[in-house]
Amino acid sequence: MQVYPNRFAQELQSGLKPCYLIFGDEPQQKFDMIQRIRDRAREAGFDERTVLVADKEFSWNQLLDATQAMSLFSDKKLIELELPTGKPGTEGSKVLQEVASGLSSDTLLLVHGPRIGKDVQKGKWFKVLDAIGVHSLCYPLEGKQLHSWIQEQLTHHQLRVSPAGIRLIAEFCEGNLLAAKQEIDKLSLLYPAASIDESQLEAAMVDQSRFNVFQLIDVMLNGEQQRCVKMLYRLESEGIEPNILIWALIREWQTLWTLKQQQQNGETVQWQRHGIWRNRQGFYQAALSRLTLENLSHIREQLQLADFQFKQQTIARPFIKLCHLCMLFLGVPLTHLPLLVGHDA
Structure with a gap:
């Protein structure tokens, strides 16, 4: 059941x-x-x-x-x-x-x-x-479902917040329920069983969104440039290992390359065979619509180079290189821009 x-x-x-x-x-x-x-x-x-x-x-x-x-x-x-x-x-x-x-x-x-x-x-x-x-x-919550979840947590703590305040909490935490719960727990200590207005929320809350690698991938595939950069910055500040991100990018490239070739050959995409369920298919469709086989070939070369650099060398600022790679997936034309990632970067 x-x-x-x-x-x-x-x-x-x-x-x-x-x-x-x-x-x-x-x-x-x-x-x-x-x-x-x-x-x-x-x-x-x-x-x-x-x-x-x-x-x-x-x-x-x-x-x-x-x-x-x-x-x-x-x-x-x-x-x-x-x-x-x-x-x-x-x-x-x-x-x-x-x-x-x-x-x-x-x-x-x-x-x-x-x-x-x-x-x-x-x-x-x-x-x-x-x-x-x-x-x-x-499943991750969005929109009304996310707002309802936040309301339930507030009610559990006997906190009263306006609909605008609930939207503010959702915006601060960007759909991350763990971060939202931490903020609500903190509010319950600051304002026990009280009504809280938007100014109090803004003063009490810190933008402590927590993002994981899979969320970053979905945002990247969907073409959301500003949010992708922001999430990379968050992951860097949280100390995520760069090699984990390289692994994730390589895996997504392999999937996109296979799907693109199927499209080029006029084949019907078997989404579930690739482990892509309905709620994520739109992300891949967005990426496939903006990336050509030539784009993907260039990304492959850059991923191979980055993978070698990360494993064999000490890169002073690896997240600059990771941002560069994400921008290529986003379709940003960076082919002719120099990128320094070594000791002197």
Whole structure:
């Protein structure tokens, strides 16, 4: 059964299900739901908690052992299984189906991971677990949904803010729920259970937007030049490793190159085959409409050079080079502009 994140707390009040499936790439909603499950499980006597991560070193026998072993410390236990890729693989799928059929009333299973597509949701393991439990998918919030979420957080803290003030919070945090929650928590300490006007908000809030690499990629693909530069600046100030960004840019180039060749050959783009779901297809369509194969060939040369420089040399200001690369993806004509990125930059 699917339950939307904004209805999840209400769902838990009706009683615990044997299994919960929490997936998505919006960390604050995801963390909130997982924490609510932990709290509710503790209240219900699930005092033992086992955490498993299905990485390359993981043995699925660990999950079987965890569900079958008797606890020395508690009659009930919560088992948390993280799927880093969102998919358990063939062996994992079989084990999860076996676990679903044998879950006892003293074992609660929580499976979580990143964003998943319809292919995963149609998998047998997902269906059998969902049939005895609940699944919820967390997506970034925008517009009215974002404003509603901010309003819920303010109400929880007994804070009263006008619609204009809610828009101000959303603008400061640019859709980042973690940053928004931090600001609202801070406001609750400064103005406990009070009405807060826009001038007080502006005085109290600091622009502490937090951006991740994937958000940067989407903004870049969508052609938003000013926002892309701002996000790069933020990532630099947060100490993000430049090689992570180079890896992300190379990966996006490979995807764009494949999609562009398919377009040139008159083929129908199979978006899901490339792991591109409907909410991100517009970003790629925007990039493909402004970038030619010649543009992409030039970007490839620049990425190869940058990758070598970052791995073999010490670059004084790597984010200048990263900005240059992003500008090429944005279609800005920089071919003939010199760029110094070495020790004397």
